[in-house]
Amino acid sequence: MTAALWQYFLGGVVDGAIFALVAAGFVLIYQVTGIINLAQGEFVMIGGMTAAALTTGGMPVVGAAAIAVVVAATAGGLTYLLAIRPARGGTALTLLFITLGVDVALRGLALFVWGTNPYSLPPFSAGNAIVVFGGALPPQALWVLGTDVLVFAALYLFFRHTRMGTAVRAAVANPPIASTFGIPLRTFAFGSFVVAAAIGGLGGVVITPIPGVQYDAGLTYGLAGFVSAVLGGIDSLPGALLGGFTLGIVEHVAAGLLSPGWDQGIGFFILLLVLVVRPQGLLGRAARRA
Amino acid sequence: MRRLSTAYAPVAAVIVAVIAVLVWFLPSYYTGLLTLIGIYALVTIGLNLFMGYAGQVSLGQAAFVGIGAYTSAVLAVKLHLTPWLGAVAGAVAAALVAFALSFIVLRLRENLLALATLALGIVINVVFNEWDFIGGSSGFKGIPGFALGSFVFDQRAYAILAWVLVGVGIWFAGNVVQSTYGRALIAVSAGELGAQALGVNSEGLRRQAFVLSAVYAGIAGAVYASSFTYIDPTSFGFLLSVNFVLMSVIGGLRSLWGAVIGAAIVVALGQILQTVIPLVLPGARGDFQSFFLGVILVAMLILMPRGLTSRFASDGAA
Amino acid sequence: MTVTAEPITLTVSAVSMRFGGVQALDEVSFGARGGEVLGVMGPNGAGKTTLFNIISGVQRPTAGSVQLGEVRLTGRPVDRVAALGVTRTFQTPVMFWGLTVRESVCIALTACEFGGSYPPRADRALLPSGLGMPARRRADTELRARADAMLERAGLTHMGDRPTESLAFGEERLLELTRALAVDPRVLLLDEPLSGLNPDEVGEVLRLIRGARDSGIAVLLVEHAVGELLSVADRVVVLDYGRTIAEGPPAVVAADPAVIDAYIGDELE
Known part of the structure; x- marks a missing residue:
């Protein structure tokens, strides 16, 4: 029993690592623009799909991965330029509905480009499963966890130790004053979409060797990602990390004990619980911007 | 134009009469589409009361359609209850679930309410999927149809039934939005704290609007189950909820006819795209239509955020 | 004083x-x-x-x-x-954007009667409103007259039919005050x-x-x-x-x- 639990836990850690990346994208966009981007999961799908399709076509993994991240980032940038920016001044709800439309459109586009077949990607490093205290982790899990470390460290360094990061934080804290100081809010909004999409795309590339990917995978990632983000606090990057791993582990363990079909239900049950009991999330400051 | 747009009952009666005649001349494929439009329109009318008039948001409306459908189907198959009572039971079940959940989700506003209702829709769908008593993922087959005496409903009868319900639904909703009650909903949506400071129980109003929207969805679900004779969890998933939002937005959130127009456009557009896309883009599957639906949703929100009917049929203002 | x-x-x-x-x-x-x-x-x-x-x-x-x-x-x-x-x-x-000036005052006059208030007021409850009961229509006519009386007291008679979206800032203040007075x-x-x-x-x-x-x-x-x-x-x-x-x-x-x-x-x- 304990061994099984431990195995579920390890599986949850891998899930949590990808959830945290998606959540980071949510938080980034929300912090900079105040928009809840329901299309965030599609960037993971786009990253995974592009990489898988290119390697299936014979391209080396490294090149395919690089292109996949660029494609995802481009999708993020276009989302901002074509859908978000023309609607600026719209209500929070209008913008939310727009991201919903983008989500549906990107999924439809993926269906057109790649069809309904599942794609797979070979693991980046060969070798047997890694044994951790009797539980098994696929070697690819290290790549996913490594990406987490890299992405969150980079975000931390950017926000805390660069002039531009400070400018972004100032802009978030007080947009009117920031713009009088010449801080380009719109450029930051555009940037947040590009970076969030690139993070999502990178997550898609590193996670795909484990579960594979198909055109509608983005919905699952997106939903889990924003549950994680709300759980951790939608205005907190450390919260995204904490929320992602918490959700991944709880979902995986609970689904292991109940039945696999329940995992999403449990995730959303947690979301409901958090929204009611602590809407600002585990590490967040405020549920809504004043 | 404006007077026509707010004379809900007479216009609805004319539409129902036209459809009752039309179904005798239409091929059954189109009659089926009419039924579907009617069912979706019914859901969207309820959704517009909640989103457009009361100013809230639901991204999980399909779940209430599912609750209505499953309730009616289970009662019909397992207890041999007539779908007429099944529809009532479906509406009651959806209303009860909405009432209970309102204490959780309606504490939230805007973005968070959207996320909570989305979550709710998915949790309820998981329950449909995992609960073996109601068929689990394989769903429910052989759901008995509606009958009047010895006449068992056929395609035509379902189209007429669906549109009679749309007519009744729009008559009721029309009375609501033209009453002081409906204006109180608008007041809550426009300035909740201001309305509360006068003594308006905004929480109660939002709850009632939520429950009412669930009743519309529950009845629609029961008709859906019987007319299609087969339901499974995928029929009531997240994408259906998105479709309802699309219908609302296209027609105009604060408009009852907009709900009907939105439902008609989305269903028709889906059919057209399904036939046209493979001709224009060989190799593209029909499901590619969701790309266009998404694009249309975005374009509508950017270009006409108040919907197609905003020019001539917005109630309340003016 | x-x-x-x-x-x-x-x-x-x-x-x-x-x-x-x-x-x-x-x-x-x-x-x-x-x-x-x-x-x-x-x-x-x-x-x-x-x-x-x-x-x-x-x-x-x-x-x-x-x-x-x-x-x-x-x-x-x-x-x-x-x-x-x-x-x-x-x-x-x-x-209350979406309502006229008079309608806003009507809401104030009846504010305590919505949303499952107690004791229930049949005139303004959801069901009788939706069913379009004749009693409700009579009540609405009477309500309109009371609202017009309030508007007259505040010197706003001429604004009754204007959409609230169209009001200037000062008119908004006056309407809000009139609404507040309407709840008695x-x-x-x-x-x-x-x-x-x-x-x-x-x-x-x-x-x-x-x-x-x-x-x-x-x-x-x-x-x-x-x-x-x-x-x-x-x-x-x-x-x-x-x-x-x-x-x-x-x-x-x-x-x-x-x-x-x-x-x-x-x-x-």
């Missing part, structure tokens, strides 16, 4: 409010009588709006309580506080009702405030225009840094060195 015969209607007892490390209100106590205008003065950040938020139920105090007669208001939601007879206006008028309150909290108004509108609002006082309402008035406030108030409470520093008739308070100090200090900052 003060009607001392009236009993205390609204009692604020030792109300304190902390936001994190900031003490916004510190044991503020006072009473307000029906038929008086009680001016609430104080420099920026003195806690006036916080005080109104606490009385009207928007915020809960960290300590202390507010009572209307014998009924405790603290802990009740905004709409219950309003139903008991305490209503308010806002610094930025809250308009015992206590009326006005948060800077004169700011942003032209002289004609200022005169109109002052007329309505005096009318409300004469009809027996306890009017609490927060206002930055000190001259107007002192001219209309029967009594004044002065807050500074969350504490009451003076209380009494306008002339006395205006001459109080502590008050002058607080205001001049504010000017110098």
Whole structure:
């Protein structure tokens, strides 16, 4: 029993690592623009799909991965330029509905480009499963966890130790004053979409060797990602990390004990619980911007 | 134009009469589409009361359609209850679930309410999927149809039934939005704290609007189950909820006819795209239509955020 | 001018409010009588709006309580506080966009009858409204007449059919005040009702405030225009840094060195 639990836990850690990346994208966009981007999961799908399709076509993994991240980032940038920016001044709800439309459109586009077949990607490093205290982790899990470390460290360094990061934080804290100081809010909004999409795309590339990917995978990632983000606090990057791993582990363990079909239900049950009991999330400051 | 747009009952009666005649001349494929439009329109009318008039948001409306459908189907198959009572039971079940959940989700506003209702829709769908008593993922087959005496409903009868319900639904909703009650909903949506400071129980109003929207969805679900004779969890998933939002937005959130127009456009557009896309883009599957639906949703929100009917049929203002 | 015969209607007892490390209100106590205008003065950040938020139920105090007669208001939601007879206006008028001016007043006149209120009012409940019962139609006609009477009292008869979206700022203030009067309150909290108004509108609002006082309402008035406030108030409470520093008739308070100090200090900052 304990061994099984431990195995579920390890599986949850891998899930949590990808959830945290998606959540980071949510938080980034929300912090900079105040928009809840329901299309965030599609960037993971786009990253995974592009990489898988290119390697299936014979391209080396490294090149395919690089292109996949660029494609995802481009999708993020276009989302901002074509859908978000023309609607600026719209209500929070209008913008939310727009991201919903983008989500549906990107999924439809993926269906057109790649069809309904599942794609797979070979693991980046060969070798047997890694044994951790009797539980098994696929070697690819290290790549996913490594990406987490890299992405969150980079975000931390950017926000805390660069002039531009400070400018972004100032802009978030007080947009009117920031713009009088010449801080380009719109450029930051555009940037947040590009970076969030690139993070999502990178997550898609590193996670795909484990579960594979198909055109509608983005919905699952997106939903889990924003549950994680709300759980951790939608205005907190450390919260995204904490929320992602918490959700991944709880979902995986609970689904292991109940039945696999329940995992999403449990995730959303947690979301409901958090929204009611602590809407600002585990590490967040405020549920809504004043 | 404006007077026509707010004379809900007479216009609805004319539409129902036209459809009752039309179904005798239409091929059954189109009659089926009419039924579907009617069912979706019914859901969207309820959704517009909640989103457009009361100013809230639901991204999980399909779940209430599912609750209505499953309730009616289970009662019909397992207890041999007539779908007429099944529809009532479906509406009651959806209303009860909405009432209970309102204490959780309606504490939230805007973005968070959207996320909570989305979550709710998915949790309820998981329950449909995992609960073996109601068929689990394989769903429910052989759901008995509606009958009047010895006449068992056929395609035509379902189209007429669906549109009679749309007519009744729009008559009721029309009375609501033209009453002081409906204006109180608008007041809550426009300035909740201001309305509360006068003594308006905004929480109660939002709850009632939520429950009412669930009743519309529950009845629609029961008709859906019987007319299609087969339901499974995928029929009531997240994408259906998105479709309802699309219908609302296209027609105009604060408009009852907009709900009907939105439902008609989305269903028709889906059919057209399904036939046209493979001709224009060989190799593209029909499901590619969701790309266009998404694009249309975005374009509508950017270009006409108040919907197609905003020019001539917005109630309340003016 | 003060009607001392009236009993205390609204009692604020030792109300304190902390936001994190900031003490916004510190044991503020006072009473307000029906038929008086009680001016609430104080420099920026003195806690006036916080005080109104606490009385009207928007915020809960960290300590202390507010009572209307014998009924405790603290802990009740905004709409219950309003139903008991305490209503308010806002610094930025809250308009019901989507409704006309008359419809907005109709909502105020019937405010306590929606959303499963108790005792239930058949006229305004969801089901009778949806079923279009004839009784409801009669009630609506009568309601319209009452709303027009309210508009006439406020001098807004000509605006009845205008959409609220089309109102100028001063008209919004007047409509909000008319709405507040339409609920027939015992206590009326006005948060800077004169700011942003032209002289004609200022005169109109002052007329309505005096009318409300004469009809027996306890009017609490927060206002930055000190001259107007002192001219209309029967009594004044002065807050500074969350504490009451003076209380009494306008002339006395205006001459109080502590008050002058607080205001001049504010000017110098």
